[in-house]
Amino acid sequence: MIFIPLIALLVGIALGLLFNQPLPGIAGTYLALACVAGLDSVLGGVRSALESKFDSEILVTGFVSNTLIAFGLGYLGDQIGLNLFLASALVLGGRIFTNLSVIRRYGITRLRDARARREMLNQDAAPGPKP
Amino acid sequence: MNPFATRSSGYQWIWPTSAMALVLGVMLTMAWITAQTRQSRFSELPTDVRDRLNAASLDFQGEYFKVQQELKSLRESFGELREENTKLQNAVADQTKSSQLLNESLQEVKTFAGLTEVEGPGLMITLRDAKNAPEGLGDYAVIHDIDVLKVVNELWNAGAESISVNDLRVGPHTNFRCVGSVILVDRVQIASPVVIRAIGDPKTLEGALDLPLGVLAEIRQVEPAMVKLERVENMRMPGFAGSTKPKFMKAVPPKG
Numbered sequence: 440m441i442f443i444p445l446i447a448l449l450v451g452i453a454l455g456l457l458f459n460q461p462l463p464g465i466a467g468t469y470l471a472l473a474c475v476a477g478l479d480s481v482l483g484g485v486r487s488a489l490e491s492k493f494d495s496e497i498l499v500t501g502f503v504s505n506t507l508i509a510f511g512l513g514y515l516g517d518q519i520g521l522n523l524f525l526a527s528a529l530v531l532g533g534r535i536f537t538n539l540s541v542i543r544r545y546g547i548t549r550l551r552d553a554r555a556r557r558e559m560l561n562q563d564a565a566p567g568p569k570p
Numbered sequence: 571m572n573p574f575a576t577r578s579s580g581y582q583w584i585w586p587t588s589a590m591a592l593v594l595g596v597m598l599t600m601a602w603i604t605a606q607t608r609q610s611r612f613s614e615l616p617t618d619v620r621d622r623l624n625a626a627s628l629d630f631q632g633e634y635f636k637v638q639q640e641l642k643s644l645r646e647s648f649g650e651l652r653e654e655n656t657k658l659q660n661a662v663a664d665q666t667k668s669s670q671l672l673n674e675s676l677q678e679v680k681t682f683a684g685l686t687e688v689e690g691p692g693l694m695i696t697l698r699d700a701k702n703a704p705e706g707l708g709d710y711a712v713i714h715d716i717d718v719l720k721v722v723n724e725l726w727n728a729g730a731e732s733i734s735v736n737d738l739r740v741g742p743h744t745n746f747r748c749v750g751s752v753i754l755v756d757r758v759q760i761a762s763p764v765v766i767r768a769i770g771d772p773k774t775l776e777g778a779l780d781l782p783l784g785v786l787a788e789i790r791q792v793e794p795a796m797v798k799l800e801r802v803e804n805m806r807m808p809g810f811a812g813s814t815k816p817k818f819m820k821a822v823p824p825k826g
Binding site: 444449454463478 | 582583584586587588589590591592593594595596597598599600601602603604606607610611614615
């Protein structure tokens with residue numbers, strides 16, 4: 440099940456390649472920042488699902504607003520001569536790392552849970568005196 | 571009771587997340603730097619990103635290398651054909667006095683334009699990238715297109731009659747450019763060491779280049795070994811091997 444978003448991502452890339460409309464110039468650079476924001480949102484969605492507090496409305500609005508804000512901040516920064524692009528990239532990059540590490544921890548916990556559960560079942564099923 | 575029940579969350583998150591991932595995928599392809607957008611995207615990128623991308627496109631340069639080889643061999647055959655052309659012109663001109671005169675002036679113009687192989691005394695300048703430049707001089711330790719351009723310009727000014735750069739003859743339209751770490755002379759790649767040869771009075775040419783605060787002074791400051799000047803008693807240089815056919819300009823007929 441966890442692979443479905445991954446497959447969706449690949450399908451999205453395939454669709455994009457089909458249309459083949461790469462943005463030229465500076466807009467492409469802002470869109471790259473928006474992509475980082477989108478990646479952060481998607482990973483945040485997976486993370487919240489693992490934390491059992493998933494809310495689809497928060498995810499969708501978060502995705503849209505984060506990408507727009509990232510795009511807009513990149514533009515604004517260039518207009519007023521501040522490297523807001525770097526600031527956004529830094530924050531979003533950091534958040535991607537955090538999200539990924541949380542997801543990894545949950546994955547490991549699940550594996551350990553499964554292992555522990557199997558051992559408990561085995562113990563219950565085992566006949567004879569317990570050690 | 572199952573103690574792990576609280577950790578399972580159901581799967582209603584899959585579809586919204588997947589939808590967002592799909593949009594993200596499309597966005598990624600749009601933001602990707604492709605061959606089409608490369609040109610327009612590059613000018614907007616910070617230099618460090620640009621350098622990394624350049625380093626990553628070595629594959630592309632492999633293809634480029636092949637084209638370069640082809641260009642070189644084509645230029646060689648072009649030079650041979652032009653020589654053949656001169657021979658034919660001479661043969662035709664042998665017949666009458668007037669055609670002989672005509673041919674003389676034609677050959678004079680061809681020599682002036684750098685279309686023929688020439689020989690004579692001159693100066694040989696070797697520019698090479700610094701081997702052990704002081705730390706942090708990075709960009710200064712490398713020979714750039716602008717260095718070549720400056721030297722060639724100074725040589726013309728000092729009365730050089732013909733110049734070649736790495737055996738590529740400098741013709742009327744010759745340009746020096748830089749793509750990544752290579753110098754292009756009329757679109758042919760050259761790299762350090764750059765050997766610039768000029769036919770003219772060796773002493774005068776050397777003096778012009780050795781002027782204090784001259785074109786070479788800055789390079790020598792980085793490392794004196796980057797520049798080597800050599801007077802040569804006699805050297806040959808090939809003719810200009812590029813196209814000379816005009817596309818747009820036409821000669822204006824003389825008045826009267």
